[in-house]
Amino acid sequence: GAVVSQHPSWVICKSGTSVKxxxxxxxxxxxxxxxxxxxxxxxxxxxxxxxxxSKATYEQGVEKDKFLINHASLTLSTLTVTSAHPxxxxxxxxxxxxxxxxxQYFGPGTRLTVL
Amino acid sequence: AQTVxxxxxxxxxxxxxxxxxxxxxxxSESNYYLFWYKQPPSRQMILVIRQEAYKQxxxxxxxxxxxxxxxxxxxxxxxSDSQLGDTAMYFCAFIPGAYNQGGKLIFGQGTELxxxx
Numbered sequence: 024g025a026v027v028s029q030h031p032s033w034v035i036c037k038s039g040t041s042v043k044x045x046x047x048x049x050x051x052x053x054x055x056x057x058x059x060x061x062x063x064x065x066x067x068x069x070x071x072x073x074x075x076x077s078k079a080t081y082e083q084g085v086e087k088d089k090f091l092i093n094h095a096s097l098t099l100s101t102l103t104v105t106s107a108h109p110x111x112x113x114x115x116x117x118x119x120x121x122x123x124x125x126x127q128y129f130g131p132g133t134r135l136t137v138l
Numbered sequence: 139a140q141t142v143x144x145x146x147x148x149x150x151x152x153x154x155x156x157x158x159x160x161x162x163x164x165x166s167e168s169n170y171y172l173f174w175y176k177q178p179p180s181r182q183m184i185l186v187i188r189q190e191a192y193k194q195x196x197x198x199x200x201x202x203x204x205x206x207x208x209x210x211x212x213x214x215x216x217x218s219d220s221q222l223g224d225t226a227m228y229f230c231a232f233i234p235g236a237y238n239q240g241g242k243l244i245f246g247q248g249t250e251l252x253x254x255x
Binding site for chain 1 (some may be wrong): 173180184188229242245250
């Protein structure tokens with residue numbers, strides 16, 4: 024149980040285009056989802072927290088107009104990187120938690136390369 | 139400030155031996171949840187073990203056990219009978235606060251563990 028999927032696993036796009044990454048909880052209802060960014064050999068950096076049906080809460084320094092987060096249902100959250108630039112290239116990971124547990128379960132991540 | 143410190147950026151161990159990864163944290167909360175996550179080369183984050191701060195008994199999961207010292211704010215991970223598949227980046231993390239509906243995880247910098255045959 025507690026499986027989280029992400030799609031796509033790897034995406035390459037041209038500079039200036041937008042990319043959408045999906046995060047799904049497959050066997051539980053995720054009241055809260057988190058989006059992280061990770062650079063090679065570094066720790067996870069929390070970008071934002073999203074609760075189903077409400078606006079995401081962004082961490083300091085994260086541009087909310089650049090990284091649009093939608094959590095429309097208890098099993099799906101999306102991260103859209105708008106007008107992507109090469110510096111947005113990174114590994115993006117989502118995690119999900121439910122209301123009756125303190126544990127977060129992680130998706131497999133999405134590698135974004137912006138050319 | 140609530141922080142997690144892993145002072146060992148890299149470690150190596152021979153297969154079948156035991157290794158201990160260090161972690162200290164700082165919080166003013168009296169209750170919180172502590173975790174060790176493993177990130178193998180596939181980069182999938184995998185929960186290794188969790189500990190509730192109000193429980194004095196150290197958590198154990200098969201070959202993985204923790205030494206939780208609440209007063210010292212220390213939460214080390216011991217891996218016994220190390221296997222090649224244990225090669226990964228290990229992150230110590232905690233969620234500050236009382237019972238929490240999926241609160242923010244605060245991560246350490248990670249320790250890269252290599253298990254050598």
